[in-house]
Every structure is written in structure tokens, then in C-alpha cells.
Amino acid sequence: EYGTGAIMAVPAHDQRDFDFAKKYDIPVKVVIVKDSAEVQKCRSAEGKDNTEPISQAYEEDGVLVSSAQFSNLTSEEAREKIADYLERKGLGKKVVNYKLRDWGISRQRYWGTPIPIIYCPACGVVPVPEEELPVILPKDVVFTGKGASPLLKANDFIKSKCPKCGGSARRETDTMDTFVDSSWYFIAYCLGGNRKIAFNSELSTLNSKLSYWMPVDQYIGGIEHAVLHLLYSRFFTKVIRDIGLIKVNEPFTSLLTQGMVIKDGAKMSKSKGNVVDPDFLIDKYGTDTVRVFCMFAAPPERDLEWSDQGVEGAYRFLHRVWGLVYKNKFKIQNSKFKIEEIFSLQPSALSLLRKTHQTIKKVTNSIERDYHFNTAIAALMELINEATSFNPSTDEDSRTLRSTIRQIILLLSPFAPHIAEELWAQAGEKESILKEPWPVWDEDIAKEEEIELVIQVNGKVRGRIMIPAGLDDETIKEKALAEPKVREHIKDKALKKVLVVKGKLVNIVI
Numbered sequence: 382e383y384g385t386g387a388i389m390a391v392p393a394h395d396q397r398d399f400d401f402a403k404k405y406d407i408p409v410k411v412v413i414v415k416d417s418a419e420v421q422k423c424r425s426a427e428g429k430d431n432t433e434p435i436s437q438a439y440e441e442d443g444v445l446v447s448s449a450q451f452s453n454l455t456s457e458e459a460r461e462k463i464a465d466y467l468e469r470k471g472l473g474k475k476v477v478n479y480k481l482r483d484w485g486i487s488r489q490r491y492w493g494t495p496i497p498i499i500y501c502p503a504c505g506v507v508p509v510p511e512e513e514l515p516v517i518l519p520k521d522v523v524f525t526g527k528g529a530s531p532l533l534k535a536n537d538f539i540k541s542k543c544p545k546c547g548g549s550a551r552r553e554t555d556t557m558d559t560f561v562d563s564s565w566y567f568i569a570y571c572l573g574g575n576r577k578i579a580f581n582s583e584l585s586t587l588n589s590k591l592s593y594w595m596p597v598d599q600y601i602g603g604i605e606h607a608v609l610h611l612l613y614s615r616f617f618t619k620v621i622r623d624i625g626l627i628k629v630n631e632p633f634t635s636l637l638t639q640g641m642v643i644k645d646g647a648k649m650s651k652s653k654g655n656v657v658d659p660d661f662l663i664d665k666y667g668t669d670t671v672r673v674f675c676m677f678a679a680p681p682e683r684d685l686e687w688s689d690q691g692v693e694g695a696y697r698f699l700h701r702v703w704g705l706v707y708k709n710k711f712k713i714q715n716s717k718f719k720i721e722e723i724f725s726l727q728p729s730a731l732s733l734l735r736k737t738h739q740t741i742k743k744v745t746n747s748i749e750r751d752y753h754f755n756t757a758i759a760a761l762m763e764l765i766n767e768a769t770s771f772n773p774s775t776d777e778d779s780r781t782l783r784s785t786i787r788q789i790i791l792l793l794s795p796f797a798p799h800i801a802e803e804l805w806a807q808a809g810e811k812e813s814i815l816k817e818p819w820p821v822w823d824e825d826i827a828k829e830e831e832i833e834l835v836i837q838v839n840g841k842v843r844g845r846i847m848i849p850a851g852l853d854d855e856t857i858k859e860k861a862l863a864e865p866k867v868r869e870h871i872k873d874k875a876l877k878k879v880l881v882v883k884g885k886l887v888n889i890v891i
Contacts, residue, residue: 392438399438411435413443413456486557489530491522493556501543501550510544516552530554564613565621567597567632588628600633607638637752640684642675649687657687669797670696676754676796698762699800702793705769706804709786730781733771737785738827740764741820744792754796761792788820835886836861838870854881861887 389395392402393411402409442456451459467473487496495516497509509516519538522531532538532554543550571594572587602610611633618632641648644655662671674695679685726734740760747757768786773779787808794801794814805814829850834857836844844866848857858879861867867889877890 393435394438394440396438396440409435410447411439412445412447413439414446415439415441415443486561487555488558489555491518491524491531491556493559494562495532496553496555496557498553499541499543499550500553501546501548503548504543504545504550507544507550513544518556530556532556560610560613563610564617567614568595568618568621568627568629571595584626587626591627591629595629596631597633599635599637601637601639604638604640607636611636637681639681640679642685642687644687662692666692666696667699667799669800670699673699673758673796677758678755680753680755698765699797701765701769702789702797703800703804705765706786706790706808709782726777726781727775729771730773730775730778733767733785734781735826735829736764736767737788738822741788741792741822742824742827745819745822748795757792758796761789761796764792765789790814791817791820832884834861834884836864836867837886837888838867839890840888843867843870850884854883857881857887861889 389398391412392398392407392409394413399409401407445451445454445456445459448454448459451462454462464473464475468475495518497514497516499507499509501507519532519535521537522535524531535554539552539554541550541552542548568591571590573590600611614632618627618629621627622629643649644657647653647655649656659671670692674692675685677695678688678691740763743760744757747753747760764785768782768789771778771782771785773782790801790804790808791814794805802814805817810817831847832850834846834848835842836846844861844864846860846864848860852860858881861879862871871889871891874891880888880890882888
């Protein structure tokens with residue numbers, strides 16, 4: 382761990398220092414802000430106003446302020462410039478600090494890969510011949526639980542012949558740490574049942590398999606693996622590549638480290654007595670409720686704070702879905718609207734249809750691209766709210782509602798598969814929902830006719846306007862500059878630049 386207490390003397394940019402400064406009434410001077418828009422809130426190093434109150438330390442990279450010649454540089458640029466400055470002044474120099482150290486891999490325990498070494502009284506230390514690899518752990522061992530490795534008493538395993546002279550010899554009883562096994566399992570997996578291939582000369586067969594499967598597209602694991610296991614895996618991949626066995630350069634393409642489930646501010650564990658019994662929850666609320674809560678409560682990379690109220694909320698949400706389907710219990714059609722048909726819909730039906738296609742897009746991207754199941758479920762909740770409040774008055778309205786309900790069940794199925802399957806059957810479908818293709822959105826239907834545009838002047842919000850979707854940047858700039866409240870703040874001041882963030886905001890710099 383990186384120290385405790387107030388240690389850096391930068392209260393605006395280290396939370397521990399910030400808390401210390403607040404307690405003892407020490408001035409908090411901001412020297413890094415989030416982006417250039419925030420720079421306007423601060424002045425130069427000689428300025429008067431860079432002590433705008435902040436509620437917590439800003440600990441991320443950003444833009445430097447109140448830093449003399451280094452002001453307005455990004456954090457990355459400033460690191461280089463400051464280091465160069467110190468070198469020129471003879472006050473320091475750039476160095477690379479390596480935190481890696483040699484680490485013994487031998488362990489005095491049974492579980493692990495046997496170290497392939499034989500000790501001969503005449504020849505000394507002799508490696509096990511390659512054709513005898515791998516050395517297999519014996520199964521006739523006795524686990525005493527007294528600390529010493531069971532291999533020390535496995536006489537049949539220990540007794541060996543020297544590969545050089547053929548005399549009596551002794552096998553090494555230490556095993557390698559299990560990270561040696563787990564650091565290249567993904568390569569061995571690609572070999573299927575033919576694990577011996579890695580130890581002979583059939584490299585073309587090996588590499589044809591690896592070129593098909595490797596690198597791994599998505600690695601999902603706990604944060605505890607982020608340093609050791611992933612580091613070792615990359616080392617092993619590079620080493621096996623360097624000795625000419627494989628051509629793979631990197632083991633994993635993308636990494637997702639999921640958070641932990643915590644309760645009352647602490648990681649769930651039996652020792653803390655804060656473990657929640659899943660069987661009790663499943664008996665009371667059902668499996669789908671527990672699934673929905675776990676996926677909705679937090680994005681996968683964040684810790685999930687357990688909440689009984691949250692579980693009840695997920696239960697109520699699924700009840701609303703159930704009620705929506707049963708209220709409209711008729712055969713739900715697979716209605717597909719052509720783009721020319723949607724313009725004949727009533728405004729409320731068109732709004733529901735558009736919301737349906739936007740939700741399909743949001744849920745699909747949240748699952749496949751972002752892994753943010755919480756935002757997918759949130760989007761579903763919004764659609765269900767709109768569908769529940771929709772009152773059809775024409776056949777086309779009813780057709781729209783039927784189409785929406787059908788899509789809701791399909792979109793719900795990854796999160797609540799049991800309820801979705803039941804609702805699918807109740808809606809009149811004969812085949813399992815698992816055989817139904819995933820819904821596809823129509824971009825023309827999904828896009829808004831109008832969007833709200835936020836207008837900022839020097840980073841501060843000064844107005845909002847509704848504009849037709851798809852306007853070009855020049856027209857957007859004209860409309861933003863013509864907004865009355867914005868004109869008041871600009872008046873006759875010279876414009877330095879007008880930045881358009883498509884579909885979101887315009888930032889006017891004066």
C-alpha cells in the first residue's frame with residue numbers, strides 16, 4: 382500500500398492531504414483541473430482567484446493551472462516538461478525504477494508442477510530428459526496436515542535413475558508455484574487433447590491452432606489477478622514466443638476486472654459474518670430477481686453494495702413486466718414497421734416505437750460492447766414505463782404496443798431468463814424464446830427528430846435549444862450564437878473559437 386495519512390503536501394490533489402488541510406485550516410491551492418473549460422475558474426500563478434472552494438481532492442490527470450510556465454499543459458505534457466526543466470537546472474534526472482525482482486518458484490507442497498530435476502551422487506544436478514516430461518505427481522500420497530510436503534514420504538516417486546549414468550538417484554520433491562501452471566493454460570487449451578505437442582517439433586500444427594484461437598478476445602477476472610497472474614501470463618507468452626515455440630505476441634486482447642460484492646462497507650466473508658444466503662433470497666424472490674439485482678446494482682468493474690431494498694426493487698420491476706404482459710394478454714405479433722409506415726402513426730405511438738428501437742440499440746450495445754448490464758436494465762425500465770402509460774386508441778396503436786411488448790420480453794431474457802420464457806409462452810409463442818433471434822434496431826426509426834443542445838460560454842452553461850437532428854456544424858453554430866441568453870454573455874466580445882460536440886453541446890470560447 383502507498384502510505385497513509387497526509388504524505389504528499391498537495392491537499393487539492395490527494396484526498397488524505399485534503400482531509401488533513403480541512404481539519405487544520407490549511408489553504409487548498411488547486412493546480413490541476415479536469416479540462417480546459419475548468420481553467421477559467423482559476424488564474425495564473427500570480428493571480429488572485431485559484432482558491433475556489435472544492436468539496437474533495439481532484440486526483441486524476443487534467444490541465445495544469447497556477448503552475449507558472451507549466452500552466453495550461455496537460456498532466457502528461459507537464460511531466461515531461463518538468464522533468465526536462467529539472468535536468469537542465471541540474472536538480473535531477475529521469476530514471477526508470479523497476480519494481481520487478483527475481484522470485485523463487487519452488488514450493489514445499491504437493492499441489493504444483495514437479496520441478497524436473499534429479500540429484501545423482503555421481504553426476505550432481507541433472508535435468509529430467511525432455512522425452513520424459515512432464516513429470517506427473519504421484520497419487521499414492523498421504524496428506525497428514527502437519528505442514529511437510531507429502532512428496533517427502535512418497536518413496537516410489539523420490540527413487541529414480543540418473544539420466545546420465547543410470548545409477549540410483551533422488552528426484553526433487555519441491556513443486557513449482559501454481560502460477561507456473563496457470564500462466565499458459567490458455568495456450569495449452571488450444572491444443573485440445575494433444576498436450577504433448579508443445580514438447581516436440583510439430584510447431585506448424587501448434588501454430589495453426591494458436592493462430593485460429595489466440596489471442597484471447599476477452600479476459601474476465603478479479604482485480605486480484607491484475608498484477609500477478611496477468612503479468613506472469615504475459616511473461617510466459619513472450620518467453621514461449623522467444624524460444625520459437627509459438628508466434629503469438631500477446632495473450633489477451635481486452636481485460637475486464639469485475640468488482641466484489643460488499644455489505645455494510647466490507648467484502649462479504651464468513652469471518653465478518655456479513656454473508657447473504659442466496660438460497661433464502663431465491664426461495665423468497667426467485668432466481669431472476671436476484672440475477673436482475675446483481676446486474677442492475679453496479680457496472681461489473683465496480684464493487685456491488687448489497688441492499689435488501691435493492692432486491693425488493695428488482696422484484697417490483699419484474700412484477701411490472703409481468704403485469705404489462707398479462708394486461709395485454711393477446712398473441713404478440715412480430716410486427717416490423719417499414720420506414721414509410723411510421724409517419725402514419727399517432728405521435729404517442731411513434732414515440733413508443735422510437736423508444737423501443739432506441740432501447741434495443743442501448744441494450745445491445747450495453748451487453749456486447751460495454752458489459753454495462755446495469756445501463757441495459759435501466760433502459761428497459763424506461764421503456765416499460767412508457768409502454769405501461771401508453772393507451773392504444775387505434776389498431777395501429779395496438780400493433781405498436783404489441784411489437785414493443787414482444788421486444789421487451791426478448792430484451793429481458795438474458796437478465797431474467799425464467800420469467801422471460803414463461804411470458805413468451807403466455808404471449809402465445811410456441812417455440813422457446815431461446816430459438817428467437819435477438820432483436821435488431823432500425824437506425825432511421827431510432828434517431829430523434831429533435832435533440833436538446835447545451836450551449837456553454839467559457840465552459841459555463843448559458844442556454845439550451847432544441848434543434849432538428851442531423852444539422853451540420855455551421856448551422857448549429859449559427860443557432861447557438863443566436864440564442865438570446867448566449868448573446869447577452871457574448872455581446873461584442875471577440876470569439877476565439879466555437880466548438881461543436883455533435884448531438885450534445887456547443888462551447889463558445891471568448
